[in-house]
Amino acid sequence: MRPLLRDPATLLPSLAAAAPHLHLLRALHAHLLVSGRLATPSHLAAFVASLVSSSHHHLDYARLVLPGRPATLLAHNALLRALARGPRPGLAFAAFRGLPLPPDNYSLNFLVRAATALAAAAAAERPVPVPVPAEVSARLLAVSAHGAAVRLGHAADPHVQSGVVSMYAALGDVAAARAAFAEIACPDLVCVTAMVGALAAGGEVDAARDLFDGMPLRDHVAWNAMISGYVHVGRSREALRLFDEMQRAGAAVGEATLVSVLSACAQIGALDHGKWAHWYMRSQGMRLSITLGTALVDMYSKCGAVAAAMEVFESMGERNVYTWTSAVSGLAMNGMGLECLELFERMENAGIQPNGVTFVAVLRGCSMAGLVEEGQACFDSIKKKHGVDPWLEHYGCMVDLYGRAGRLDDAINFINDMPVEPHEGVWGALLNASRIHNNVELGKYALDKLLAIESENDAAHVLLSNTYAESQNWKGVSRVRGMMKNKGVKKVPGWSAIEVDGKVHEFFVGGKSHPRYKEIEMMLAEMSRRLKPEGYAANTKEVLFDIEEEEKEGAISLHSEKLALAFGLIALPEGVEIRIVKNLRVCRDCHDYTKLVSKVFDREIIMRDRNRFHHFKDGKCSCKDYW
DNA sequence: ATAGGGTTAG
Numbered sequence: 001m002r003p004l005l006r007d008p009a010t011l012l013p014s015l016a017a018a019a020p021h022l023h024l025l026r027a028l029h030a031h032l033l034v035s036g037r038l039a040t041p042s043h044l045a046a047f048v049a050s051l052v053s054s055s056h057h058h059l060d061y062a063r064l065v066l067p068g069r070p071a072t073l074l075a076h077n078a079l080l081r082a083l084a085r086g087p088r089p090g091l092a093f094a095a096f097r098g099l100p101l102p103p104d105n106y107s108l109n110f111l112v113r114a115a116t117a118l119a120a121a122a123a124a125e126r127p128v129p130v131p132v133p134a135e136v137s138a139r140l141l142a143v144s145a146h147g148a149a150v151r152l153g154h155a156a157d158p159h160v161q162s163g164v165v166s167m168y169a170a171l172g173d174v175a176a177a178r179a180a181f182a183e184i185a186c187p188d189l190v191c192v193t194a195m196v197g198a199l200a201a202g203g204e205v206d207a208a209r210d211l212f213d214g215m216p217l218r219d220h221v222a223w224n225a226m227i228s229g230y231v232h233v234g235r236s237r238e239a240l241r242l243f244d245e246m247q248r249a250g251a252a253v254g255e256a257t258l259v260s261v262l263s264a265c266a267q268i269g270a271l272d273h274g275k276w277a278h279w280y281m282r283s284q285g286m287r288l289s290i291t292l293g294t295a296l297v298d299m300y301s302k303c304g305a306v307a308a309a310m311e312v313f314e315s316m317g318e319r320n321v322y323t324w325t326s327a328v329s330g331l332a333m334n335g336m337g338l339e340c341l342e343l344f345e346r347m348e349n350a351g352i353q354p355n356g357v358t359f360v361a362v363l364r365g366c367s368m369a370g371l372v373e374e375g376q377a378c379f380d381s382i383k384k385k386h387g388v389d390p391w392l393e394h395y396g397c398m399v400d401l402y403g404r405a406g407r408l409d410d411a412i413n414f415i416n417d418m419p420v421e422p423h424e425g426v427w428g429a430l431l432n433a434s435r436i437h438n439n440v441e442l443g444k445y446a447l448d449k450l451l452a453i454e455s456e457n458d459a460a461h462v463l464l465s466n467t468y469a470e471s472q473n474w475k476g477v478s479r480v481r482g483m484m485k486n487k488g489v490k491k492v493p494g495w496s497a498i499e500v501d502g503k504v505h506e507f508f509v510g511g512k513s514h515p516r517y518k519e520i521e522m523m524l525a526e527m528s529r530r531l532k533p534e535g536y537a538a539n540t541k542e543v544l545f546d547i548e549e550e551e552k553e554g555a556i557s558l559h560s561e562k563l564a565l566a567f568g569l570i571a572l573p574e575g576v577e578i579r580i581v582k583n584l585r586v587c588r589d590c591h592d593y594t595k596l597v598s599k600v601f602d603r604e605i606i607m608r609d610r611n612r613f614h615h616f617k618d619g620k621c622s623c624k625d626y627w
Numbered sequence: 628a629t630a631g632g633g634t635t636a637g
Contacts, residue, residue: 042628077629109630162631193632224633256634294635325636360637
C-alpha cells in the first residue's frame with residue numbers, strides 16, 4: 001500500500017542543504033521521534049546534518065539530540081562534516097574531542113577539512129605585517145589534526161592523505177606539505193595532484209612540473225593545478241603553452257581551466273587568445289558564472305578592450321564585489337576616471353559593499369584622470385561612510401594623487417598628517433611625483449626615506465636616477481649607479497609582448513634572439529629615418545644608466561617596446577592596431593617615439609605599461625603625456 | 628549509509 005503523504009523523513013537529505021527554519025526542524029524532530037525513525041543511524045545522521053547546516057546554526061539542538069541516542073559514528077561524523085563546512089569550522093575540533101566513540105577515517109577526514117577551511121579563511125585576510133592570530137591558530141589546529149590522523153592509525157587513508165597535503169597548502173606551508181607527502185608510501189593520483197597543487201600554489205612551479213610530468217595519468221584537475229601555478233608566478237606564456245598541450249591530451253576543459261587561461265591572457269595582454277577563450281565557452285554552452293564573467297571582465301580590461309569588458313559586465317546576471325571591482329579597476333587603468341567614478345557610484349547604489357581593493361581602484365582612477373577633489377572625497381568616505389580603516393596603499397594613492405597633480409605641498413602635508421607610519425609605497429609615490437615635476441631635492445628626501453625602509457628597491461633607484469637625468473645632473477645619475485652596484489641592486493629587466501596570429505612574441509631589452517631579427521633591425525632603421533624629419537631626436541635624459549653616455553642613443557633604440565613595435569609594423573597588416581604589453585613603466589623617450597610612429601605610419605598603438613594604458617593615435621596619446 | 632585534488636579583483 002502506498003502512503004497517502006510523502007514520508008517527511010525523505011526530506012532530510014534536501015533539508016541538510018537548505019538551512020531550514022527551527023519550527024520546521026521541530027516538526028521533523030517530532031515526526032522522527034513518533035515514527036521511531038530517529039533510532040535508525042541514517043535518519044539520525046541526516047537530521048543532525050540538517051540541524052547544523054549552513055548559516056542556520058542549531059548547534060545546541062544537535063547537541064541535545066545526539067547524546068540521547070545510541071552513539072553511532074555515522075551521526076557524529078555528520079555533525080563533524082557539517083561543522084567543518086559551516087561558518088565556524090573550529091567547532092569541529094571541540095566536537096572531535098567529545099566523540100563518544102573512537103573516530104574512524106571519515107572523522108579524521110572531516111577534521112582535516114575543518115583545519116583546511118580555517119587555514120583558507122586566515123589566508124584570505126588582508127596581509128598585515130605580523131601574522132594574524134587566525135593564522136597561528138590555524139597552523140596549530142592543522143598540525144594537531146595531522147597528528148591525530150597519524151596517532152589514530154588513519155594516516156594511510158587516501159582521502160586523509162590528500163586532505164593533509166592540501167591542508168598544508170592552504171596554510172601556505174609548502175615545506176610541511178612536502179614533508180607530509182614524503183611520508184606517504186604509495187600516494188594515489190588524487191594525492192599526487194594535491195601535491196602538484198601545493199607546489200604550484202606555493203610558487204614552486206618547476207618542482208610541481210617535475211611531479212606532474214612523472215604522473216602516469218593526469219586528469220583535468222592536475223592540468224588545472226599546473227596551469228594556474230604558472231599563471232600565479234607570472235609565467236603566463238608557459239601557462240598558455242600547457243593549455244594547448246592539455247587540449248591535445250584531450251583533458252576536460254572546464255570553468256577552472258578557463259579562469260586560469262583568461263588570467264594568463266590578462267597578464268600578457270593576449271587579446272586574441274582571450275577572445276578565443278570567450279568564444280570557446282560560448283560554443284560549449286557554458287554558463288557565464290560570476291567567476292568566469294569576472295575573469296572575462298578582467299581579461300578584456302587588461303587587454304585594453306574596455307568596451308568589450310563593459311559589455312560582458314552589463315550582460316552578467318549576477319555580480320559580486322570582485323566583478324564590480326574588476327570593472328571599476330578596468331576603467332581606471334584605461335584612464336577613464338569619470339566613468340570609473342560613475343560605475344563606483346552605481347556599485348554603491350546596488351548595495352554592494354566595496355572593499356579595500358575597490359578603493360585602490362577608485363583612487364587610482366582619480367589619480368590618472370587628475371580628479372583630486374573626487375579622490376579626496378573617496379578617501380574620506382573610506383572611514384566616514386564605510387567605517388573601514390584605510391590601508392597604507394590608500395595613503396600611497398593619495399600621495400600619488402596630489403603628487404601627480406603637482407600639488408607637492410599637499411602631498412607632504414598629507415604624509416605629515418598620517419596617523420600611521422608611512423610605508424615604501426607612500427615614499428615611492430612622492431619620489432615619482434618629484435620625478436614628474438623635476439624636484440630633485442624632494443626626490444632625494446623621498447629616496448632616503450624609502451631606502452631606510454627597503455634598501456634594495458630597484459624601482460626607487462631607477463626613479464631617482466631619472467629625476468637626476470631630467471635635470472641633466474649626470475653626476476647624480478652616476479652616484480645612484482654606484483649605490484646600486486655597491487648594494488647589488490639589480491634592475492628588473494624590461495620586456496614587451498605582442499600577439500601576432502595568436503602567438504605571443506616576447507622581447508627583452510636589446511634582445512636579438514627573435515627569428516625575424518634581421519627584418520626587425522631593418523624596420524628600426526626605417527623608423528629612425530622616417531621619424532627624423534618629424535623632429536625626433538633620441539631623448540637621452542631617461543636612460544638605462546648602466547650604459548655609457550656615448551652609447552645612449554644606440555641603447556635607447558633597443559628598448560623592448562621599440563623592438564615589439566618594429567615587429568608589429570612588420571607582422572601586422574596595415575589598419576590593424578598594434579597592441580603591446582610591457583612589464584615596466586614606459587620611458588619618456590619610448591613614449592615620444594611611439595607617438596610619432598602612430599602618426600608617421602598611421603597606426604593605432606595600444607600600449608599597456610606597469611600602471612596603465614596608452615592609446616596612441618595621430619601622434620597623440622590618451623594619457624596626455626601625464627603618467 | 629558519510630570523503631579527496633584545480634578556479635576571480637589592486
